[in-house]
Amino acid sequence: MSAAVIQHAEPLRVDGLSLSFGGIQVLSDISLRLEAGEITGLIGPNGAGKTSFFNCLTGIYAPTQGGIEMGGLRLEALPPFRRAALGFSRSFQHVALCPELTIAENVMIGLDRLSRAGWLHAFLPLPAGRKERARNRALALGALERLGIAQVADSRPAELPPGLLRLAEIARAIVGEPRVLLLDEPAAGLNSIETRDLAAALKKLRSPDLVLVVVEHDMDLIMDVCDRIFVLNVGRLLASGTPAQVRANPEVVKVYLGDEDE
Ligand SMILES: Nc1ncnc2c1ncn2[C@@H]1O[C@H](COP(=O)(O)OP(=O)(O)O)[C@@H](O)[C@H]1O
Ligand SMILES: [Mg+2]
Incomplete structure (x- = not known):
């Protein structure tokens, strides 16, 4: 089997995605397109999915129905490690360093x-590991530099x-260098200065080859950084559009922006 790759600047397409646990419907028939080169916001009340x-x-999670596709590759049946190898990356709601x-x-x-040898190998003081470790450290410093925190x-x-x-x-x-980066509540627990940083x-991460999706409760942050926003409510896609369109949507105001203080 030849190694599959996702070509540059491909959107991620989700079609009719549904998920349930023991009869509880968590996601219902979600269809959307996440564009490379944009920052996409995903918002919705707690428990929205x-x-x-x-x-x-x-x-x-394995969806009960629906498809996930990127660059002509069907992804919904691939295990997590295969998707990671294709360039899927994420951060978690709780800091996990x-x-x-x-x-x-x-x-x-x-x-x-x-x-090639696995990251544990790169930590061991063996000659092969040492070279790889030096290369990996240089890449890590580069990533920290990009975010302005090399110090x-x-x-x-x-x-x-x-x-x-x-x-x-x-x-x-x-x-x-992921193709898809999913950030789950990156501003949780941050003060206003940290949130501004x-x-x-x-904004510096926006890149033509990257699908960047941010889940966040901080509406000022979402409205500031996102090109497009999708709104989930009890597992359904309620609305989507530019920050201005979403902010002006009466349904969204009712279910979400109205009780921003929850
Ligand atoms: N592994 C699971 N088993 C059962 N229910 C789950 C599981 N994961 C999530 N849920 C349920 O799915 C719903 C959506 O949860 P979640 O995706 O965490 O929402 P959000 O991130 O929008 O706050 C919740 O009702 C939650 O209890
Ligand atoms: Mg959550």
Whole structure:
């Protein structure tokens, strides 16, 4: 079998995606197109199904119905590691950095899918591992640099404030040059200055070859950074459009923006 690749600048297409757990419908018939080169926002009240949608895209959850396609490849039946190898990457709702490792080492873990010998090998003090480790460290420093936080490369997570930890997690998610980057509530737990820095970092990640999707409750952040927004409500796609269109949609105001303070 030849190694499948996703060509540059391909959109990710989701068609009729549904997900249920033991009779509970979590996602219902979601169809949408996520464009490369844009920042897409995914918003909706707690429990709307945003994280579950990400889990379907990365293969953690198997949809009960529907298709996921990118660059002519059908993805819905591929296991998570195959999707990671095709360029799917994500950050999680809760910061998940390894406390024993430095920030640069944490970022190097994001190269897992590219490493011939596996990332553990790159940590071992063997000659082959040493060369790979040096290369991986250079890539990790490059990713930290892109997010403007190269100065924390040799710090440990416990020494850093939440804003820098979030950026470090995003560095780990981008170090492998993903085609699809899914960020789940990156501003959770950040103060307003950290959130502003995060917004600046996200805008710098916009790239013609990257499908970038951000789930977020911070409406100012979403409206600021996104080109297009999809609104989920109890597992259904309620609305989509530019930030201005979504903000002006009465349905959206009713179910979501109206109780922004929840
Ligand atoms: N593994 C699971 N098993 C059962 N129910 C789940 C599972 N994952 C998510 N759900 C349910 O799916 C719904 C949507 O959850 P989630 O995707 O986390 O929403 P959001 O991220 O929008 O807050 C919730 O009702 C949640 O309880
Ligand atoms: Mg969630």
